[in-house]
Every structure is written in C-alpha cells, then in structure tokens.
Amino acid sequence: MGRTSDWYARHVGDTFVRTSKAWGYRARAACKLKRLDAKYGLMSRQCDVLELGSSPGGWSQYISYERRVSGMAWRTVSVDTRAMVRVRGVSFVQGDITEAETIAKVSSRLPSGVGLILSDICPNTRCERYLDSIATSKVAEALLMVSRRFLLDGGALLHKTFVIRAEHIASVMERHFSSVEVYRDASSRSFNSEAYLLCVGD
C-alpha cells in the first residue's frame, strides 16, 4: 500500500473521524477538544475565549455549540492564517498571531482580555528534528506573548504541542503560570503524537 492509501485507510477507520462526521464537525480535532473539555471543564469557565489556529473550524463549532446550549453570551474570537468559513457566534480574524497587525485586530474585539485561550496551532513541521523543535518553540513563545497580552488573572491557556517537546515547553510555562499539566490524548495518532498543556495562572 502506498503512503496516500495508507493515510486514507487510517483516516476512514479512525473513530474520531467517524464521530466528527456524524456530529457535523469540520475536523476530527473537535472530538479532541470535547475530550479535553470533559476532563478540564473548559467550557464551564464563565469568560470570553480566544481560539488560536482555528481553521477549518472544528474547535470553533464545538465552542459555539457548547456556549449556545448553556445559554452563555460570552464572546469567542478565533484566529488563523488560513481563511475559515463562518461559524455562528464566532468572530474570526485572519492573520498570523506572531504579527502585530493580528494582535491589534484581536485587541479591538477583546479589549478587556479573556479567561481562556485555546491553541491548536500547528507549525509547518518538516520531520526534521532541529527545525521542528525551533518551530514548536516559536509557537510556545508566541503563546506566552499572547497570554501576557490577553489572559486575565486566574485564566487558562490550553496549548497543543508534540509529545517530544511537551516536557521542555512545560518547564518554560511553569515559570509563567501557577500550574501546568501535560496531557496526552488517546486520540492522537501515534505518528504525530500530540500532547496538550493546560497552563493556569494565579
């Protein structure tokens, strides 16, 4: 079997792909967020949300749905370098979170900050250990900068990274947050094994 058919067989056989399709989510990532929400009660936080790396919109759909069923009128602003088809109740900013122009656009929509930042940002990795490690560290740096700018006291940052980098990034985050927990989701496919860091401030 070639690489493409290999990927296809894995993809259609994946429970999270089937579940996300059944629920009408644009990406299987929505099922991962649902699992993280069940573990950490993310959506029960009474606050505005800043979502980073949102396209094609699976997480945005999940956030939008959860907020609507709970009747909460909190704002959600989502950011991605790539375009995203509109999601009800979500304000989308197209831009790079490392750029001042994007930060200014987010600021104008969330002038008072947020209680929760959710990042599913995935840098363009090249399966080259040194370059990938630089790319994931750059994302972590950008998230720290965004957290300093937008996260309110007691707020939380959920950050997706790769298992191989998780402990190092956690040790950096521990200098800036009062608690940092590393979680490896069972839905992560082994070849790109992802980990999530939940960083909570004072």
Ligand SMILES: C[S@@+](CC[C@H](N)C(=O)[O-])C[C@H]1O[C@@H](n2cnc3c(N)ncnc32)[C@H](O)[C@@H]1O
């Ligand atoms: C795994 S995808 C996100 C999937 C999304 N959470 C969903 O549920 O549909 C990662 C996204 O991160 C975005 N991204 C990567 N670097 C970025 C950056 N510097 N600023 C904003 N978005 C970025 C990519 O364009 C990509 O759409």
